[in-house]
Amino acid sequence: MAMRPVEQLCEVLREHGLKVTPQRRLIFEALYDGLDHPSADDIYHAVKGAMPDMSLATVYHTINDLVTMGELVELDLGEGKSRYDPLTSEHPHLVCLGCRKVEDIARDLDCVQLLPEEMNGYQVERCDVVFYGRCPDCQS
Amino acid sequence: MAMRPVEQLCEVLREHGLKVTPQRRLIFEALYDGLDHPSADDIYHAVKGAMPDMSLATVYHTINDLVTMGELVELDLGEGKSRYDPLTSEHPHLVCLGCRKVEDIARDLDCVQLLPEEMNGYQVERCDVVFYGRCPDCQS
């Protein structure tokens, strides 16, 4: 049986010489339980109930560490703030322009590939694909 | 012979009942001359030389109007600020993770398409595709 995601993240922290604190555990749980592509503030509020002293700065520190370690993906969906996705394998997103809900598309868009002559000598590392539209509830 | 881009934009302003001011003309010229996928602040500084009293608020007002009218595309490239592209037809971008230079890829990625069963009932309006990598100068 696989290790729970929260324990996996704790393990990654230790491997990087970082410490496992109750705050970080709570943030990990929030990321994997109940929150859907949350912003930093979403995570903060979700965790605040269980630990009222939690600081927003701690949330930012923790998610920035996770992003640096490759355990969390930062999404920039044109909202003036970042949202975060614990599903780190490259996949497209579908965003509702009405309610701002975000769906993961579970497919490799491997047809999305630059031709050699389009790359201008760049070494391409990754590709973000975001579809924007209206979900069934937001089609007026 | 085609109308100059700046004059085209002035015409669009008039069609929408908006006024053509020297400030807006300068901003239009900056968008089409010399600036490459600029941020609001980039535009502000480029225009400041010719018109020292120019306000950053005017830049924001103008580019927001252009975006609303569909004459300018707002790009969110994970920098904590928006950049703008006067090339409004849908096309991918290639961003250097080192120097943050942005290249337009002149191709329709029409293979980037959701399957009906992936759309969850959404009406899809558009798709943003951004490649991230390192340009020749930034490969260490």
Next chain:
DNA sequence: ATGGGTGCAAAAGTTTTGCATTCCC
């Protein structure tokens, strides 16, 4: 003349940072 535009300053919102205290290892 009139309604929109401009410039300035303040405000709002997100993210980062400095620092003293706390706590994991």
Next chain:
DNA sequence: GGGAATGCAAAACTTTTGCACCCAT
């Protein structure tokens, strides 16, 4: 014990907004 993490507050940044004055139509 030591070095990192936390919480708080302040700061940094981008973007928006309120308002008095100005200007394109």
